[in-house]
Amino acid sequence: MAAKRQMLTVLMGVSLLATTACTSTSDQADGTPRPTRLTTTTAPGTAAVDRVTWALPYGEPTTLDPAKVGDYSPQTVGANLCDTLTRMNADFSLSPGLAQKVTWSDKRTLVLDLRSDVKFWDGSPMTPQDVIYSLERQKDPKTQALYGNHLSAVTSIKATGPHQVTLRGKTYDQTLPKALSTSFGAVSQKAYTAKAGPAYGTAKGGLMCTGPYELDSWKSGDTITLQRNNAYWDARLKPKARQIAFKFITNSNTLTSALLSGEVDGTYELPPSSATALARSDSGTTRLGPSTQNVLLIPGNAKSPAADRRLLDALSHVIDRDALIKNVFGGDATTLKSLVPPLTWRGDEAASRFDAAYEKLPAVPKPDLKRAKELMKKAGPVSRPLVAAIPAGDQRGLQALTFIQAAAKKLGVEIKIKQLQPTEMSSLFYDPAVRKDLDLVLTFGYVTMPDPASYVAEMVTPHGIFNWTNYHNPEVTRLLTRARTSADPAASADAYAEAQDLFAPTVPVVYLATTHERMFMNKRISGAPTSFAYMGMPWAAHLGGTGK
Secondary structure: OOOOOOOEEOOOOOOOOOOEEEOOOOOOOOOOOOOOEEEOOOOOOOEOEEEEEEEEOOOOOOOOOOOOOOOHHHHHHHOOOOOEOEEEOOOOOEEEOOEEEEEEEEOOEEEEEEOOOOEOOOOOEOOHHHHHHHHHHHHOHHHOOOOHHHHOOEEEEEEEEOOEEEEEEOOOOOOHHHHOOOHHHEOOOHHHHHHHHHHOOOOOOOOOOOOOEEEEEEEOOOEEEEEEOOOOOOHHHOOOEEEEEEEEOOOHHHHHHHHHHOOOOEEOOOOHHHHHHHOOOOOEEEEEEOOOEEEEEEEOOOOOHHHOHHHHHHHHOOOOHHHHHHHOOOOOEEOOOOOOOHHHHOOOOOHHHHHHHHHHOOOOOOOOHHHHHHHHHHHOOOOOOEEEEEEOOOHHHHHHHHHHHHHHHOOOOOEEEEEEOHHHHHHHOOOHHHHOOOOEEEEEEEOOOOOHHHHHHHHHOOOOOOOOOOOOOHHHHHHHHHHHHOOOHHHHHHHHHHHHHHHOOOOOOEEEEEEOEEEEEEOOEEOOOOOHHHHHOOHHHHOEEOOO
């Protein structure tokens, strides 16, 4: 799309994926068959359902405040509560949300034309003031928001009509309209949020949003229950399920039993071990979907011996990724050469440029102990065991880290595994104090919007919230800024490609894999999306009964 174009409509983005795509047809590690196609959604559920129980394998959320959610559990729940200004679809395309149109009137001015028929759960209308407040509170340090960086180039946010908000910036920012489809673009009621203060989004403070479900109850340590919003503004997504109950189940064996018995109807992020057991049951179906998830091994802090890229490169050369993917991920993953998977840019106008740049990156290393030992000599000996963190009860993470632990022993590097409780594991991503005694963290991360540059910037620029090792290359920062501010998709892609050539081989990280989305759903319900886009869309509103 040419930079000279004065009017740029960004809502109806092209999809990243076709509805289906073939995957490997091999069996799981134990020989049982697994799903052989990636799909983005399931057949519509047409019947009303009184209650659906859904599992949260990553445990209880610490908050549901859209400004603060940045993990699997809170986003799985919150996507059904707080609508966003633009909406992610199951195929990763974007469509209108609370804003019926988003346009650049010039290179510095983004205009949001709001729907006039949206109401909060208490019946009050959504106004431009609610939208402005929801965005601006993310710049306030007291909010402790995760996404305020999206407003770094925005100089003003003003109401320019009874149903219009205009953002004025220092420069063009191609990531801003995309970000409006994430938690950053969620709208909360100004009066309620201000009154709740720091408690907003907690079990005590509650929420006030516009989504298809509203927060009914939060029983700490057990369940979050959502109640259908019978006055929901989007007639196409009137929920068929009266209640959605989210159970906090972090133990894989417990989760498997609950799904087999029908106590729990479904889950995203189904562990491979559970998928194997469920494949022998007729209680429901395991499905695979496309995903932008990445599996990385990241140093916990800059002072750790593991922050030395040479040590990580040595470790990278003794990890058998093919075996890891087969035995830990059940074959439902592929290798990774950089921080973000290629699916992230699949719908971009310059996708071919992104693809070409990714293809030119160094090949994923095969196990080579001789080369690994040579690299280890350059790094020097590690004088103490390295402490590596995973969530407690996460069997997939434990298996992966145990696999890596065995590989590290070939280099004389000892890794001690530390299992953290869900709340502590969630906090470590944003709290340096939690990471100070951790050398390595096995992360199952993800990209929430179709833009690689913004995600990477959080890991490799000086103020990035995931830049735990203080990595800094001024040229990388400059190129990522160019990628963000260029209105020409080709120029933006080229700038990102140049930055990737620099950071991919130097940032302290071990690239392990990109996994497919794996979900299970009881045969009595259907309609849920199977792709990882569920994290940014009101997926539960698609659920309905099957009559089975």
